[in-house]
Amino acid sequence: MRVLRVPASREGRSQAGFRASSICARGARATKLARHVAPAAAVVADTDDAPSTSAPSAPRPAGAAALAAASAAMLGSLPVPLSFEHRAGVRDAAGRVMLKNLPLPELEEWCASVGEPPKRAKQLYRWLYGNRKWIRNLDQADSDASAFSGAFKAKVASGASLAGGLQLQSVHTARDGTRKLVFALVGDWEGGDGPAGSARGTVETVLIPMTNRQGQNLRYTACLSTQVGCAMNCQFCYTGRMGLLGNLSTAQIVEQVVEARRYLAEQEVQIPIANIVFMGMGEPLHNYDAVMSAIEILATGLELSRNKIIVSTVGLVPEMRRFIASGRAKLAVSLHATTDEVRDWIVPTNRRYPLDQLLGALREAFPYGKRKGDDFVVIEYVLLAGVNDTLADAERLLALTSDIYCLVNLIVFNPHDGTQFKRSSDDDVRAFRAVFLAAGRPCTVRASKGDDEMAACGQLGDVNLSPRPAPMLRPPEALAARLAAGAGAALQA
Template sequence: MTNLIDLTFHELETLIVSLGEPPYRARQVWQWLWQKGCRDIALMTDVSKALRAKLAEAADIVWPEVVRVRESEDGTVKFLLGLADGEAVECVLIPEKDHYTGCLSTQVGCAMGCGFCATGMLGFKRNMTPGEMLGQVLVARQYLLNKGEPLALRNLVFMGMGEPLLNYENLIKTLESLHHPQGLDFSSRRITVSTAGVKRHLLDLGKTGLCALAVSLHAPTQEQRERIMPGAAKLPLDELIELLRQIPLKPRESLTFEYLLLSGVNDADADARELVRLLSRVKAKVNLIVYNATPGLPFRQPSPERVFAFQEILKAKGLVATVRKSKGADIAAACGQLRAEAACPADDGA
């Protein structure tokens, strides 16, 4: 049976027409799905009973199941979500000064095998559907509504489990649905997709204008990058930078490069200087991320002094370089910590 939240607006319109109804009915159903968060076709009161009956025979509305919610001391919220086939993913709500940011997953597990990432330890299981990706937004928004939270979910980052560009077709459908003005109506300026770089889709995504792009770099040379990010071997750094040079940018716009600092691995002064040389070829800003310790992984967090020294070298050479404030580490919700271990009796959550 078709899950209505898997459909783009045009796919929903096609379904409605196939049921013998006029196309404008799709707009009514779409608003129930995305503006009102409806989970039962029978409750769509301004849709005719005949259409509701026909829709109920052809489709349903299935959100991810909230298996567990954990709340951090800093206000970060992590959801373990069960999917229809028994798989599970995690997504995160991050509190900001005047809004929330949702960190979304795109795959169950991940095939990139990054050595510093807990998700990489799981391996790849499958791609998520558009409805499963969008369902994370619906679940997070409903959670805030139920709590009476005055701050809204305003920004979205596809930085959770998985490599978004390895689920490209479903990602594009998801982004299109997020933008629809009669639906969730997110601006492209408020959506960021983070990628390690997938050659066959990187430039295509950059040209869509559907989102901002963030590149997970994490090393200034190809040799270092392959050592900690085996999946990066498929797109050498020189090729990656050349592709990024072709992405159209607005006059004041830059590409964001994420750089995870690992003590004794990629945080030396020489690494910083090499990073400056690499990024001199593009309009770049750097988001430095301090490694969050994860059980089973061999890396260590650099000292605050080392982080500051690395950042100062970048800034001295004219690069905009910020340090991302880590949130949710106490509930394993910070960068690189998502694992979605559904059957973990020792973790009873909040």
């Protein structure tokens, strides 16, 4: 047996080595593997026992055939690294790639890794997310001219999955037409930050009807969840009382919209889901990577306008800066207080990122009078009786946001079991808003929808499912005394 060394010239490289370079073109790790495979495939055993007079630089055809076969066998046994492997939740417990976790560029990369062209990724993307397709398995496309080949089905079956990680469990319809969809988390696979919480419990999605002045329902806004529970412990929020049980994966976030569209189609409801708000269970920027990938799929796969996607945060400043710089969707900030003393209590994240840091970042990103177009931030402010709803609070909020290009959105508090807060009176809400209108500043009041089915803002989740509910915090002494003397709210020390 003779050993031949193939030169490093372009002609001398094996077709398998070239294929390795093509397959592994994406990502630094992939490129590194391609460089490693070609030299390794250059040393092979020539099975021709007859003496050879040919130079090492010109191997005989039989040797070249053996080279190609050995290289192909090597490629078939080596795992092809993917540039997104570092992201948690990409694979399930069996090691299969969860394809619904992948935006289109990453889906194209996976297709390339199994020898499929980019057009296959686009074809799959259309069947997963295209209007009235939403397939759960590839066989559902068989009746169409653009059906998948048996070879591609085999590749998916051997190393990938189309599971979305959610199963619709129940639907609750409120008097005003708001629909709350409760999903069970299913599947033996990892979620956004590993296995904890990803395959147990439930998450909730709300379809909010958006009506015109004549009361006609023109479209739905889908309020999406990003976590099971929430770690932020906002004192007025029922979800916050659960604590954090786990992050959702990209697939589990997107699947909420896919399943909601499928449900409406089955109910023969012709009203589209046109707006997306990340204001359900969880803090979106606390699950940053999964949410950003989900936004890409929502915009490119489900064809939702980025201008109609809003991500709400309590103010995780570093992640918020990254999000603003990405320009992928609109931003809303849950402010809820005008002093650090009060916000430290009702939004504990303020103890890490106080008002000066949070508002400073917004002033840099959304300076009033210096921006073009409609790129503004929404300031969310829940009104709590005797806590943050005084005229003095309104004047401070007006001053704090005077140099920020923003819309102030007032939220009526929605009560829940065990709450320590009360809803502000209609007169107090109108008086608070009047301060902004008198100054010529835009200020809206968010209508409370779905509260009779625990589907309104701040009512999602189930504290009874949490093994360790978040603690109720002690209010500031001055505020507690004032509330005890005048507001009558049953605050818990």
